[in-house]
Amino acid sequence: MGVLRNRFLSPRNLLVAALLTATADAFAQPPRGPQARSPQVHADGTITLEYLAPDAESVLLDGGQFGARDLPMEQDSNGIWRVTYGPIEPDIYPYAFKVDGVLVQDPANPHYFPNERFRGSLVDVPADTSLIHDLRDVPHGTVTYAYYPSVAGSTGRLLVYTPPGYDEEPDRRYPVYYLISGTTDTEETWYKAGRSNLILDNLIAEGRAEPMIVVMPYGNPAATVAEQRGEPKPDDPPRETEAAVARIDQFGEDLTENVIPYVDATYRTRPDRTSRAIGGFSRGGGQTLQTAFSHMDTFAWVCSYSAYLDTDLMESRFPDIAGKAAQTNDSLKLLWLSVGDEDFLYEDVREFMAYLDEHGVDYRKYISGGGHTWMNTKDYLARTAQLLFQ
Template identity: 60%
Template sequence: MHFSKIFQLLLTPVALCLCAVALAQPPRGPFVVSPRVLPDKKVTFSYLAPGAKDVRLAGGQFGANNVQMKKDSIGIWSVTVGPVVPDIYPYNFIVDGVSVMDPANVDFFPNERFKASLVDVPGFTPLVHAMRDVPHGSVSYEYYPSAQGTIGSLMVYTPPGYDKNAAAKYPVFYLISGTTDTEETFFKVGRTNLILDNLIAEGKAKPMIVVMPYGNVEARIAEQKGGSKPADPMGRESADAMARMRNFADDLTKNVIPYVDKAYRTIPSRESRAIGGFSRGGGQTLRTAFWNMDKFAWICCYSAYLPPSEMDNSFQSIVANPDQTNKQLKLFWVGVGTEDFLYNDTAGFLNYLTGKKIAYKSMITGGGHTWMNVKTYVANTVPLLFK
């Protein structure tokens, strides 16, 4: 048989396979780049939707809420906004009334409910959460035996050099996200690993392990046992909310901490253990710490509070002997923004602590109940820990 005929016979199956693959693929539209951060810190957002009648940008946290986008001749909707104050912000598109993520952007906000995309607007000089040319730690996904036979999930940051010195042991900072957030949020939105990398490189923070747990124990149990995710409690101080707070505290102290102390080179003492959290995670922080003063000596509360009535009724041991409490706590830190919907309650909590002579440090910023503020609080508290 002639060589060209043999080659043709060999090529035919390959061609058929390639044709089948091509037919199996959905048609590709024009290539879209979104978002694009311009040198002047304006940002262009784009979305391909030739058949849409109306597309809007929802980016309220950087001042671009419900902004009309314009469609070009090939069906790409775009808008340029700003300049935007450098930071990391969530956004999404509203397409004919339906909220959607940006399909051109791989960065997203981990959350149980909304699925927003993230835009990172870098500073003219690097911000504290920026990727810099410094030694970097590692972030790992971990799974541990949790409540009712379920498997819990964690994110664990280990500092630069952790793997190089097998004899070194480290203090641990347990860091808890807010309502509907996941164990990934402090990592992907809060950029806690990069903040730690940068502060450690500058000599402003001690090398430490940071453990980021998932705060919704009930949702995980329901998911793994075939149930439906329970609705949020009716009220922050309701009996249901308090039961869930207790369940989280038990999971952290009885399951997470023993797992981490066994799997990582920790210093397993209260003086080398800190706890912090944002929003619901801040409430979990305060209650878990006050219920377990033998386990935590450092408390960092971001945009959260406890009602004076709860302090009086449930934590009398904390407020009745302020000298003892102040001696036990090496740091009690509370931060909140003036536009935060929890500002008044948090301010009342700080005034209560002052009246009870409980020592604390506070930071009042502008802005609201946002992860922009959370990054600021983490960057300001980490240097204070384990000193």
């Protein structure tokens, strides 16, 4: 069999060209140095975290939500700082590193917690049996990033979950759950940290939840306006001040006058109040209560996670909610309140529950363990999703 040769180069020149190419590749791709592998999740529930910083004097693990707050890490001869911690209760947790006192994300980990400020990294510690937020072999819905005309001429951002089968059943219409995240969270937080899509996928596959559209808006339209005007993000006003109430009113206006019309025009919704729910965590829970009580003709299902309204606001802004309890009870299909017994808002939420009890307003409550965390919030979503639109 003959030898196939380049018609333009002699055998000697071919050898020279090959050597030059190999030399160029060697310069273009230098040998890789030490690499951090992080996070490493082990079968026994422990995790190993690594950070490459040969010149750092100190690296600490900031994993307070799984019990490792400011845990010292040890440096090896390659400049990689390392620590193994646990075992940890199965769930999804945020963490970060403190490098010489500066909080940094884990650069080896692509999974992060969406936030207006610092974006921590996320580690998923699996259980022996699948958790409700895990990826399972079931039909999956679709999450879409969407944009709509918002307040003050700005463009707002949404994530929209459509359930499995949405595209295959073009004549079917669906109820909608408007799901709001907390202070400094973004429109992505319910998706990336809260795993809302996987929770709904799993519940729908088991027949435990009604197929629904879930709309996840950004809860801070004032920040969107400032950003698009080239201005700094406005400070968050203190809780229960007039400025805080006004900021929530702005969100409620955006939701009812801009978001809902956009969603109803773009997706196959059932555009009536009995097919429309609103819920949220922390600030998003306060936005939920204030917006729902201001628009009783818009929402029939209301879910507040780790949030409350104080008595003065209820009496001044929403006197009919408690003052006409029978009417409220007849109007709302569900009023849900949940909080952890270690949550810093626990006592405030309990006072709000006591106020509703005193006036005969029906609601469902759930007191969990734990604090003001997204570990709890995923649980609250899974519980309430099974009640909505039933």
